[in-house]
Amino acid sequence: MPDVQDRLGRPLRDLRVSITDRCNFRCTYCMPRETFGPGFRFLPRADVLTFEEIARVVRVAAGFGVRKVRITGGEPLLRRDLPSLVAQLASIEGIEDLAMTTNGALLARYAWDLAGAGLKRVTVSLDSVDEDTFRLMNGVGIELSAVIAGIDAAAAAGLGPIKLNAVVQRGVNEEGILNLAEFARGRGHTLRLIEYMDVGESHGWMLEQVVPAAELLRTIGQRWPLEELPAGYPGEVASRYRYQDGRGELGLITSVTAPFCQSCTRLRLSADGKLHTCLFSTGGRDLRPLLRGEGGDEAVQAELGAIWRSRSDRYSEQRAEWKPRSGGPKVEMSYLGG
Numbered sequence: 001m002p003d004v005q006d007r008l009g010r011p012l013r014d015l016r017v018s019i020t021d022r023c024n025f026r027c028t029y030c031m032p033r034e035t036f037g038p039g040f041r042f043l044p045r046a047d048v049l050t051f052e053e054i055a056r057v058v059r060v061a062a063g064f065g066v067r068k069v070r071i072t073g074g075e076p077l078l079r080r081d082l083p084s085l086v087a088q089l090a091s092i093e094g095i096e097d098l099a100m101t102t103n104g105a106l107l108a109r110y111a112w113d114l115a116g117a118g119l120k121r122v123t124v125s126l127d128s129v130d131e132d133t134f135r136l137m138n139g140v141g142i143e144l145s146a147v148i149a150g151i152d153a154a155a156a157a158g159l160g161p162i163k164l165n166a167v168v169q170r171g172v173n174e175e176g177i178l179n180l181a182e183f184a185r186g187r188g189h190t191l192r193l194i195e196y197m198d199v200g201e202s203h204g205w206m207l208e209q210v211v212p213a214a215e216l217l218r219t220i221g222q223r224w225p226l227e228e229l230p231a232g233y234p235g236e237v238a239s240r241y242r243y244q245d246g247r248g249e250l251g252l253i254t255s256v257t258a259p260f261c262q263s264c265t266r267l268r269l270s271a272d273g274k275l276h277t278c279l280f281s282t283g284g285r286d287l288r289p290l291l292r293g294e295g296g297d298e299a300v301q302a303e304l305g306a307i308w309r310s311r312s313d314r315y316s317e318q319r320a321e322w323k324p325r326s327g328g329p330k331v332e333m334s335y336l337g338g
């Protein structure tokens with residue numbers, strides 16, 4: 001099957017698969033407790049794709065040129081028997097890179113099984129290594145030591161190179177970025193600092209809360225001189241910098257101040273089987289009727305191809321003058337998987 005391109009000439013290369021909308025954290029910028037409290041109605045089990053259905057979509061997507069699959073959530077480690085999904089996805093022809101994004105709190109328990117099943121690498125969300133700030137930002141007071149144990153277990157299991165993602169919010173955790181960088185340098189992991197983004201509607205995002213990447217780069221570079229590196233591959237999300245003292249890399253994800261939509265090759269599958277063509281989506285196209293209907297994989301193929309070919313998303317570039325396309329609110333990050 002020929003590779004497919006969207007209306008801006010972007011090929012489809014990456015599929016991010018959210019396998020649950022549930023999470024054991026309540027990060028203030030993603031799943032604030034005020035919205036995602038005890039009474040919140042998560043997706044009913046019957047609506048959530050089975051591992052076999054997920055594997056079918058990934059197989060079809062691989063036929064269109066997808067080479068990299070990232071498993072996300074909510075928190076993917078909450079989904080039972082995850083190694084068996086990993087084994088299914090790792091065996092799909094064409095998938096060269098199988099990664100997972102996790103908050104790391106359960107990683108120490110599963111790292112070896114996931115590596116054994118074929119997972120290649122993990123990205124761990126780590127917004128601070130200052131205990132109080134960390135607990136504040138995860139919204140449930142989970143200890144930092146649980147996540148550090150997960151990171152170390154993943155490293156021991158060979159799930160690297162490990163990336164540590166930190167969403168930086170003004171007045172919340174920007175004071176701690178040097179400690180974060182020191183932690184990552186000390187363990188040989190790549191820290192990626194993410195400009196706080198207005199994904200979804202439940203976080204009350206304001207531009208003033210964004211710490212521009214240029215400022216983060218200056219702060220880190222004053223302590224440890226850096227030099228810019230070229231992108232590792234087309235469509236790479238982070239801009240990369242090498243520490244001149246040889247202690248690894250730093251990444252910056254600059255969706256607000258330096259959007260990268262022109263090279264965006266990412267498609268997202270939500271846990272209930274909807275395809276979303278942008279992180280700032282206001283609605284996805286439901287594959288379940290096709291996956292559970294008579295049409296077989298040909299029907300899924302036709303639909304996925306049509307969705308990508310008609311794609312023209314570039315929200316971050318248009319942020320300033322954003323007008324809702326389909327009138328609905330933006331879909332929540334915890335549902336889309338970041």
Ligand code: SF4
Pocket residue numbers: 260261264265266277278279280313314315316317
């Ligand atoms: S805003 Fe949408 S189109 Fe732009 S880089 Fe992000 S996901 Fe891609």
